[in-house]
Amino acid sequence: MSDPDTAPLWRRLGAHPGPSGTSFRVWAPNARAVTVFGDFDDWAAADHPMDRGPDGVWTACVEAARPGMSYKYRIVGADGLIRDKADPLARAAQLPPETASVIVGESTFEWTDADWVADRPDRRPRAEPMSIYEVHLGSWRAGLGYREAAVELAQYAVDHGFTHVQLMPVTEHPYGGSWGYQVGSYFAPSSRWGTADDFRFFVDHLHACGIAVLLDWVPAHFPKDPFALGEFDGTPLYEHADPLRREQPDWGTYAFNLGRSEVRDFLLAAAVYWCTEFHLDGLRVDAVASMLYLDYSRGEGQWRPNARGTNENDEAVEFLRRLNDAVHTACPGTLMIAEESTAWPGVTAATDHGGLGFDFKWNLGWMHDLLSYVSRPPEYRAEVQEHVAFSLTHATAEHYVLPISHDEVVHGKGTLLTRIPDSGDRAAGVRLTLAFQWAHPGKKLLFMGQEFGQVREWADDRELDWGLLDDGCPDAPMHRGIALAATDLARLHADLPAFHRLDGDARGFAWLDARDVRNTVIGFLRLADGAAPVACVFNFSDRDLYGYRLGFPAAGPWLEILNTAAREYGGHGVGNLGRIVAVDEPSHGRPYSATITLPASAAVFFTPEA
Structure with a gap:
């Protein structure tokens, strides 16, 4: 199954x-015996026994089987039990619950995207705008x-300044309530x-x-x-035979046995399949931390250390490096993006430098710190402001x-809107939070509905509350x-x-300033060689601040x-009349300064007039 000189796995099996x-x-x-059966034999499971090869691959050719017909394998297992299984290499499946x-x-x-695909290797994604919906x-x-x-989605993304769409899993999954994460x-x-x-x-259309x-x-x-x-x-074929490693306790699922070459080949082939057959621009790899640590979500006596006596899963580390390569x-x-929730070193370092080889990593610490911060009433934010500043100091780790x-x-x-304390202006808090996200170093990702202030929590079995934007909704101007x-914000991110x-x-x-906890103000510059700087100032208090003096890197307007x-955003209109000096x-600590107005629960961005 792992011979590199043969055709891709999805063309050899299935x-x-x-x-x-x-x-x-x-x-x-x-297996002791395998039979293929389906629409072509009225599901009799008796007419088409398969032959076993020396590599453990069973084969059969069925003359009556045609595209569009459904099928399964009836497997007499090593344990003598009979199981009816879907094809692991199937390229289509029945509509669930079938x-x-x-x-x-x-x-x-x-395809019509030949130029897009041809240009992709020459792009520099780490230096380009990325606003992901x-x-x-x-x-x-x-x-x-x-x-x-x-x-509809392509037009929506263009209209709202997004550069990327990230789909939650569309790989076939039996239970819709898993949101696609149980494949x-x-x-x-x-x-x-x-x-x-x-x-x-x-x-192709996107x-x-x-x-x-x-x-x-x-x-x-x-x-x-x-x-x-x-x-x-x-037998435990795709999953671990070791009972201490067989399951993922958080999700009630099996964990892949990444120490087995055939299982690694299966997953590597699946990743390459989606990127080649469907021209995807990248994969966001889910739950990387659960793979990297032998003791992930496991208590004492529920895991076994590696040969060095530590908790690193060496098989997973090697797999992830091979996956990215x-x-x-x-x-x-093509981009590889890790959802990795710990401080594992070198997630985005190259594999030949000892890293895991991902292009990007989700900054989940930034997310939790920011959402915890804006969820507090303004008078209690000062005591944790350093947590928000921490992510800025370590933004290039x-x-x-x-x-x-x-x-x-x-x-x-709740939602981004309902996380904001109801004692204040929730819409202002959302706009402020989004401004902080888009100004902060790093690429951006926003879940659907948060871009217009969805009120109800998301549920997979109902669509977003688009009616909030309709003329008949009393809160439509706010949304x-x-x-x-x-x-x-997305357009500024792309244009500047x-x-x-x-x-x-x-x-x-x-x-510019990270220490003003009394006023809960944060200010910083975003910079690029040969481009105008942008000064970003955030007032996380619920008070308008007038005559606020702040250091600036250059004199003038x-x-x-x-x-x-x-x-125009539904705010109270306090500001700087478009210009400061x-x-x-x-x-x-800077030779120049400006006196500015900082509206309550708001962000203001400035760039040199020249």
Whole structure:
């Protein structure tokens, strides 16, 4: 299964129709017998026994099997039990709750994104703007398939200044309530929204509109559903045989046995498959921390140290390095992004320098600190302001994505809007929070609905509350104001090099003031070689601050290019009338300073008029 001179795994295994029928090949090395059955034999499971090869791969050719027909494998396991299993290499599956695999012919889709794909290796993503819109396809707008969603979502992303769309997993999954994170078929786009070619249309259309497409991908664990990978041939085949490593206790799932070469090859092939067959621009790899640590979510006596006596999972480290190298080699310019929640060193360092090889890492510490900060009443923020400042001081420790993700708007956490204390101006708090996110070094990710101030928590079985933006909604002006502010922030991020060119470089950031805890004010500069600086000042108090003196790097007029308290955003209109002047008066360790107005619960951005 691991011979590099052979065709990709998805072409060697699975169901492949041809002129004389469909050939089936499945890896089940410990099975006593395997039979393929399905629509072509009325599910009799008696007519098409498979032959075992020396590599543990069972094969059969069924003349009556045609594209569109459903099938499964009936496996007599090493333990003597009979299991009916879906094909691990199936490229399509039945619409859940049905669980059979579906035969798929060669794609007839005609791509139009050749220039996009050809240009991708020459891009410099760490120096380019990246505003990611995270989407759960089934609940963004109800009733849309891949093709319909492509048209509406691409236009929405363009209109609101997003550069990327990141889809929560569309790999086929048996239970919708898992949001796609418990994958049943690693090579099949979910039939909930259409076919594989429909998904190709989705990606192709977004590319045509200038929007990159990222996909959440889940190599850490898989569900225990009887039709899926667990105990596939009557033994722990894809999962660990060691009971201390077999399961992920947080999710009630099996953990992949990354020490087995065939399992590694399966996952590596799946990652490359999605990037090559569907032209994806990147994968966001879920739950990396759960893979890196042997004691992840395990108490005393529930895990076993490695040979060095420590808790690092050496097999996972090696797998992740191979994963990133494999995707980068097969699909140059494709991004690999880690959801890694600890301080593991070198997540975004190159593999030949001892790192894991990811392009970016989610900065979950930034997310938790910021959301905890803005969730406090303003009078209690000063005592934890240093936590928010910490992320700015350490913004170049890795190459970061700053996420406000789906995990932060479910399970009683509320939404970005309802996290803001109800004693104040919640909409102002949202606009301020988004401004801090977009000004902070690092790429940006925002979960759907937060860009217009969704009130209800997200639920996967209903669409977003788009009615909040309608004329008939009394709060529509507030929600439209949030949406406009979010759009302007994304466009400023894209238009001004200071906001993105040196994201992962210490030269791209300088403090104006981090110590004013009395007023809960934070100020800093964003910088880029050969580009105008941007001064970003944030008033996290609920008081308008007049005559506020702040050090500036240059004398002369500075334009107020954004004020989240502007009336067009639904704010109270306090500001600087579009312009300030820095004079030769030292302050905050700088030779120049300006007297500015800082609106309550607001951000103001300035750039030199010249």
